[in-house]
Amino acid sequence: MKSPEVKLAGRQIWAEIGAGALQNNLHAIRDHLDANTPAGRRVKILAVVKGNGYGHGTAAAAKAFAKAGAEWFGVTCSQEGIDLRESGFRTRPVLILTGFWPGEENRIIDHNLIPAVTDCRQLRMLEKAAARAKRKLRGPMAFHLKIDTGMNRLGVPPDSMDCVARTLADCPHLRLTGTFTHLASSEDFTSQQSDEQLAVFKKSLDAMRARKLSPGLVHMANSAAVISRPETWFDMVRPGAILYGYHQNYTPAQMRQDAIRQVPLEAALSLRARIVSMRDVPQNSGVGYNARFRTSQPSRIAIIAAGYADGISRSLSNRGHVVVREQLAPIVGTVSMDLIAIDVTNIEGAQVGDVARIYGRRESPSAPQQDVSDVARLLGTVSSDLLCMISKRVPRIYLH
Numbered sequence: 001m002k003s004p005e006v007k008l009a010g011r012q013i014w015a016e017i018g019a020g021a022l023q024n025n026l027h028a029i030r031d032h033l034d035a036n037t038p039a040g041r042r043v044k045i046l047a048v049v050k051g052n053g054y055g056h057g058t059a060a061a062a063k064a065f066a067k068a069g070a071e072w073f074g075v076t077c078s079q080e081g082i083d084l085r086e087s088g089f090r091t092r093p094v095l096i097l098t099g100f101w102p103g104e105e106n107r108i109i110d111h112n113l114i115p116a117v118t119d120c121r122q123l124r125m126l127e128k129a130a131a132r133a134k135r136k137l138r139g140p141m142a143f144h145l146k147i148d149t150g151m152n153r154l155g156v157p158p159d160s161m162d163c164v165a166r167t168l169a170d171c172p173h174l175r176l177t178g179t180f181t182h183l184a185s186s187e188d189f190t191s192q193q194s195d196e197q198l199a200v201f202k203k204s205l206d207a208m209r210a211r212k213l214s215p216g217l218v219h220m221a222n223s224a225a226v227i228s229r230p231e232t233w234f235d236m237v238r239p240g241a242i243l244y245g246y247h248q249n250y251t252p253a254q255m256r257q258d259a260i261r262q263v264p265l266e267a268a269l270s271l272r273a274r275i276v277s278m279r280d281v282p283q284n285s286g287v288g289y290n291a292r293f294r295t296s297q298p299s300r301i302a303i304i305a306a307g308y309a310d311g312i313s314r315s316l317s318n319r320g321h322v323v324v325r326e327q328l329a330p331i332v333g334t335v336s337m338d339l340i341a342i343d344v345t346n347i348e349g350a351q352v353g354d355v356a357r358i359y360g361r362r363e364s365p366s367a368p369q370q371d372v373s374d375v376a377r378l379l380g381t382v383s384s385d386l387l388c389m390i391s392k393r394v395p396r397i398y399l400h
């Protein structure tokens with residue numbers, strides 16, 4: 001897909017997002033699930049659109065995933081859920097994955113959101129709110145129970161099922177419709193942690209059923225588990241980064257290539273900025289703040305309209321690259337709030353107005369590959385980190 005000729009009235013930085021790529025990624029996940037589950041069984045997909053849709057825009061990402069068949073959406077807080085509702089998603093189930101803060105109960109009810117309960121005491125809070133709003137609810141309020149199976153972050157302890165059962169028996173206005181947990185290291189196949197978490201989760205589900213509690217919709221698998229751990233799929237899966245085109249960094253490392261072959265994905269986002277200034281700089285001249293780069297020869301330095309306020313990691317100072325005219329141009333000096341200096345000395349014809357690809361889809365097979373996951377590996381982080389850093393002042397242009 002060729003990039004459009006972008007004309008911006010203001011700063012010359014933008015993100016191009018392929019709605020078709022988002023849809024194709026969900027289709028690839030669906031095909032993978034269907035091919036590896038018994039005939040007649042369908043695993044639901046909860047599309048995680050938290051963090052402004054991993055930087056892609058919540059509403060636009062949700063629209064693409066809904067069109068491709070996602071049954072549920074996952075957000076991180078009530079405000080993200082409200083934003084999704086107000087953007088037009090009125091009826092599709094929206095799960096608040098990290099629960100709620102006391103006082104949010106009425107907002108959750110008003111916008112038909114499904115909260116995660118991560119502490120037995122939260123049931124009483126929800127019950128009071130649901131009882132007050134029983135006419136509006138027209139039935140018990142749905143919630144999902146999150147169990148902490150070893151990540152030690154959020155969730156009720158596995159040994160708290162007596163508390164959950166006793167409390168729910170006194171909460172006639174609540175209905176448990178789902179039970180889930182979160183995997184801490186699903187991409188690490190040298191660790192036993194995922195197997196241990198799975199065993200704890202199954203034991204917890206058995207404990208719930210022994211107390212006459214139906215767990216409802218059971219879900220566990222995050223992105224790497226969706227690809228590589230079918231034993232964790234249960235009734236629903238929760239893909240995140242893979243929806244946007246990024247496989248996890250597996251251990252052992254060769255498993256990432258296996259995952260890419262097994263489920264082909266397409267990175268949906270390209271971050272681009274134009275060269276807004278050029279200058280010839282003499283040898284041994286400082287560039288940028290504190291002269292943290294000095295030219296070793298007479299150099300042609302270009303400035304692009306991008307900086308850490310746009311979401312470009314300052315850690316790329318003096319170590320990252322951008323792509324200009326299908327060649328890598330090193331980032332020189334310190335990444336500042338609004339501008340980045342690049343060395344285009346060896347890039348023939350580079351000029352003001354040229355587009356620099358910070359990361360994303362390449363224009364031709366001969367151009368250097370540099371998507372978000374490449375930059376993330378350079379910085380020792382994950383793709384989601386860089387995607388979520390892209391600020392709201394960067395215009396999103398959606399390609400269909």
